[in-house]
Amino acid sequence: MSEKINEVRAPSASELSDEPVIQINGMNKWFGQFHVLRDIDLTVYRGERVVICGPSGSGKSTLIRCINRLEEHQQGSIIVDEIELTDDLKQIDSVRREVGMVFQHFNLFPHLTVLENCTLAPIWVRKTPKAETEEIAMEYLTRVKIPEQAEKYPGQLSGGQQQRVAIARALCMRPKIMLFDEPTSALDPEMIKEVLDVMVDLADTGMTMLVVTHEMGFARQVAHRVIFMDDGQIVEQNEPKEFFSNPQSDRTKLFLSQILAH
Amino acid sequence: MSETTNIPNRVSVREVHIPQAPPPLSTVGVIGWLRQNLFSSPLNAVLTILSFYLLYTVLPPLIDWVFLTSVWTGDSNQDCKGIEGACWAIIPNRFGQFIYGFYPEAERWRVNLTFVLFCLNLLPVLSDRIPGRAYAAVFIVAIFPIIAYVLMYGAFGLPIVPTNQWGGLTLTLVLASVAILFSLPLGILLALGRRSEMPIIRTICIAFIELWRAVPLITVLFMASFMLPLFAPEGVNFNELMRALIGFTMFSSAYMAEVVRGGLQALPKGQNEAAQALGLNYWQSMRLIILPQALKIVIPGIVNTFIGLFKDTALVSIIGLFDLLLVAKSSVTDVKWLGLEHEAYIFVAALYFVFCFSMSRYSLWLERKLDTGNR
Numbered sequence: 001m002s003e004k005i006n007e008v009r010a011p012s013a014s015e016l017s018d019e020p021v022i023q024i025n026g027m028n029k030w031f032g033q034f035h036v037l038r039d040i041d042l043t044v045y046r047g048e049r050v051v052i053c054g055p056s057g058s059g060k061s062t063l064i065r066c067i068n069r070l071e072e073h074q075q076g077s078i079i080v081d082e083i084e085l086t087d088d089l090k091q092i093d094s095v096r097r098e099v100g101m102v103f104q105h106f107n108l109f110p111h112l113t114v115l116e117n118c119t120l121a122p123i124w125v126r127k128t129p130k131a132e133t134e135e136i137a138m139e140y141l142t143r144v145k146i147p148e149q150a151e152k153y154p155g156q157l158s159g160g161q162q163q164r165v166a167i168a169r170a171l172c173m174r175p176k177i178m179l180f181d182e183p184t185s186a187l188d189p190e191m192i193k194e195v196l197d198v199m200v201d202l203a204d205t206g207m208t209m210l211v212v213t214h215e216m217g218f219a220r221q222v223a224h225r226v227i228f229m230d231d232g233q234i235v236e237q238n239e240p241k242e243f244f245s246n247p248q249s250d251r252t253k254l255f256l257s258q259i260l261a262h
Numbered sequence: 263m264s265e266t267t268n269i270p271n272r273v274s275v276r277e278v279h280i281p282q283a284p285p286p287l288s289t290v291g292v293i294g295w296l297r298q299n300l301f302s303s304p305l306n307a308v309l310t311i312l313s314f315y316l317l318y319t320v321l322p323p324l325i326d327w328v329f330l331t332s333v334w335t336g337d338s339n340q341d342c343k344g345i346e347g348a349c350w351a352i353i354p355n356r357f358g359q360f361i362y363g364f365y366p367e368a369e370r371w372r373v374n375l376t377f378v379l380f381c382l383n384l385l386p387v388l389s390d391r392i393p394g395r396a397y398a399a400v401f402i403v404a405i406f407p408i409i410a411y412v413l414m415y416g417a418f419g420l421p422i423v424p425t426n427q428w429g430g431l432t433l434t435l436v437l438a439s440v441a442i443l444f445s446l447p448l449g450i451l452l453a454l455g456r457r458s459e460m461p462i463i464r465t466i467c468i469a470f471i472e473l474w475r476a477v478p479l480i481t482v483l484f485m486a487s488f489m490l491p492l493f494a495p496e497g498v499n500f501n502e503l504m505r506a507l508i509g510f511t512m513f514s515s516a517y518m519a520e521v522v523r524g525g526l527q528a529l530p531k532g533q534n535e536a537a538q539a540l541g542l543n544y545w546q547s548m549r550l551i552i553l554p555q556a557l558k559i560v561i562p563g564i565v566n567t568f569i570g571l572f573k574d575t576a577l578v579s580i581i582g583l584f585d586l587l588l589v590a591k592s593s594v595t596d597v598k599w600l601g602l603e604h605e606a607y608i609f610v611a612a613l614y615f616v617f618c619f620s621m622s623r624y625s626l627w628l629e630r631k632l633d634t635g636n637r
Contacts, residue, residue, distance in 0.1 A: 070535050089543075096541040107536035111554050111634055120550060121540035153634040173540060 016224060021046045021177060021208055022067060027076030029062065036062050037073070038232040046176075049209045051219040051240075054229035055255060060212045063229070064179045067210070068099045081176055097125060100170030104182040106162045108154035114141070114165050115150040118172045126173065133172065140168040144198045160191030164198050171202075178202065180211040214259060220244065228252045338598035352602045353609050356593045360609070363429015363584045369421065373432050376413045380406065380439070388624065390631075403443055410436075425503040429584030431613060436503075437575040437585065438617075441510040442568050448511065449518025450557075454548065456523060467519070474516035479574055482509045487581040506578050514571045521563040525556030558632045565625035569618045586610055 022044040029037040037059045044050055052060045065071040066078060069085050069092045078085045080095045109117050118137035122128045128136075141147045144164035146157075154162050163183055170178060180199070184192045196218050203209060203222040213219070219226050219240050226243040228236045228251075236243070236252045247253045288294055301307040331347030335354065342349035353360070362370050383406055386398035414436075416422035428436065455467035474482075486509040490500065529552060537547035557564070579588035590606040593599060599606075 068539055070538060093541055093543060096539060099539075101536075101539040103532055103536065103539075105530075105532055107530075107532035109533065109536070109551055109555075111558065111632070121542060124546050124550065125541040155634055169540070 016048055017046045019046045021081055023079040025077050027073050027078060029073045036232050040234060047206050047208055048224050049203055049222050050225045050227060051223040052212045052227045052229060053214060058229040059232040060229045061181050064181060064210050064212055067179060068096050068101055098176045099179060100173055100175035101179045102166050102170055102183045104185050106166045108162055108166055110154050113151055113153055117165060118169045121173050137172050140171045144168045158191060159187045160194045163195045167198055177208045182212050184215055339600060339602060348605050349602055350605055352599045352605050359430055359589055359593060361431045363433055363589055364427040365423060369423055372413045376410050425501055430589045431586050433583060434575050434586040437510060438572045440507050441514050441571055444511045445514035445518045448515035450522050452515060452519035453522035453526060457526060471516045471519050474513050479513055479577055482513050483577060483581050506583060517567050521560050521567055525560035528559050529556055561625050561629050565621055569621055572618055573614060
């Protein structure tokens with residue numbers, strides 16, 4: 001991991017477009033009595049790569065799960081690619097078509113082959129002809145470097161391979177935004193790199209990415225912005241260099257000292 | 263640190279790679295098998311010897327009775343006089359009734375044809391080697407019952423055979439297959455409904471399931487047979503068999519719903535989330551992602567319900583339908599065949615066994631085939 005990360009591409013804000021693709025305004029969410037997201041304001045621009053970090057229970061996963069409506073917010077507004085997320089199922093579906101998601105536990109479909117995992121949604125949701133989706137799927141499987149596993153079942157792959165399939169599966173829908181919910185947290189240490197490499201490659205294509213992760217090396221290398229969350233709030237956000245070298249709030253300093261200590 | 267490294271065995275580097283070696287002889291082969299399975303402990307050794315002794319005392323007389331001293335042909339129990347063994351003559355003599363009940367002999371080809379067509383329709387549903395499984399499954403539930411009705415009951419010039427003449431294995435199979443084929447889709451819908459977020463649908467499904475599960479099957483049959491006509495409007499007379507069929511299907515679909523719900527609950531939440539995140543709608547994710555996995559998990563439970571259902575069809579004899587069991591029972595009250603209960607019931611039991619055991623084996627095969635090696 002280290003050689004690649006040390007070359008620090010340090011993405012600058014200047015290469016970003018000023019077209020907002022996710023707009024979250026005054027968003028609040030509760031789980032029962034528990035106020036899990038408090039007054040979230042967040043605008044993400046097209047092509048921007050945002051890393052969200054914070055202690056467990058701080059609401060970072062819930063935040064990105066609100067963006068494709070896996071969780072429902074109760075106050076405020078979320079507008080994704082000019083579509084507002086409301087109870088309207090049609091709007092939710094059209095947002096989900098444009099937003100890909102990668103989960104901590106991969107969530108591949110174990111009864112389908114790797115290829116079928118990738119072609120399922122394009123066939124049924126985008127109504128793309130099967131032959132064409134298979135071509136697209138093989139293209140993405142090649143990009144995540146496992147085309148030779150296409151006919152296997154997920155249960156026959158290693159964790160790292162499964163997560164790469166999950167990334168390919170999401171990409172096959174040709175989404176405009178990719179959400180990553182702790183994509184490397186469930187992996188054995190020796191498999192983390194292969195998944196991060198794929199994500200770095202994806203970043204190079206200019207994909208808009210929101211990544212919940214504790215991989216600070218990854219944040220340094222590809223993120224335009226790092227967001228630190230605690231207690232359901234956005235505590236601090238900055239470009240990575242500043243964020244790591246010069247954290248402002250005490251809570252951020254404490255968090256960074258804890259995760260970077262060893 | 264440096265001191266501890268000097269202690270022998272705490273630091274080592276292997277220089278010779280150990281190749282695979284065969285396991286010790288006592289754990290493989292015939293001797294190994296015997297040791298592991300029959301004589302693994304003193305208690306097991308005693309139990310093994312005891313079992314062999316039991317088999318030794320029971321098997322020879324049984325074989326004697328069934329095969330060696332038995333009579334296979336004859337026209338009445340008179341032909342078995344003085345014979346120690348079984349009097350199987352009753353089976354070929356009464357075979358027609360065992361299989362068809364009182365279905366007129368001249369029309370029995372219709373039952374046979376229906377059975378053959380049913381098997382032809384069932385094949386692609388059960389096997390994946392024949393294409394068109396989905397179509398065959400829809401056909402067998404939606405279209406085939408009409409064909410079967412026309413053929414067996416009669417229409418379009420085929421003489422009508424009233425259902426009170428249906429009987430024997432035919433009736434048992436009609437009851438079992440209708441209840442099985444309809445209770446599975448109905449049970450799936452009920453299970454989905456019970457997990458629905460829509461309160462009205464959920465409440466209706468819960469009420470339906472709990473109501474039918476709380477009533478004994480015998481009561482259901484009695485109600486269907488004796489109570490329903492009391493409440494039905496004047497002149498409306500449901501067919502007796504039809505009432506039993508509906509009762510059976512409702513009853514078993516409630517059980518099926520709970521079996522399926524078990525499978526739905528066993529699936530990790532992430533499967534549904536992944537389907538949603540990809541943009542699949544509710545019915546797509548149920549059909550493509552959730553149900554294939556949930557049903558696979560509960561194959562043993564589903565087949566368990568099917569087998570139970572198959573055997574429970576014997577209960578219709580209490581409302582006067584001549585199913586396989588009642589036919590057997592009445593055949594031995596015939597003066598010609600008095601006293602041959604053993605033979606008749608053993609034959610019936612063997613028929614039940616063939617069908618139930620086949621279902622059991624099929625489910626094992628299906629489980630193995632669908633196992634894609636995930637956790």
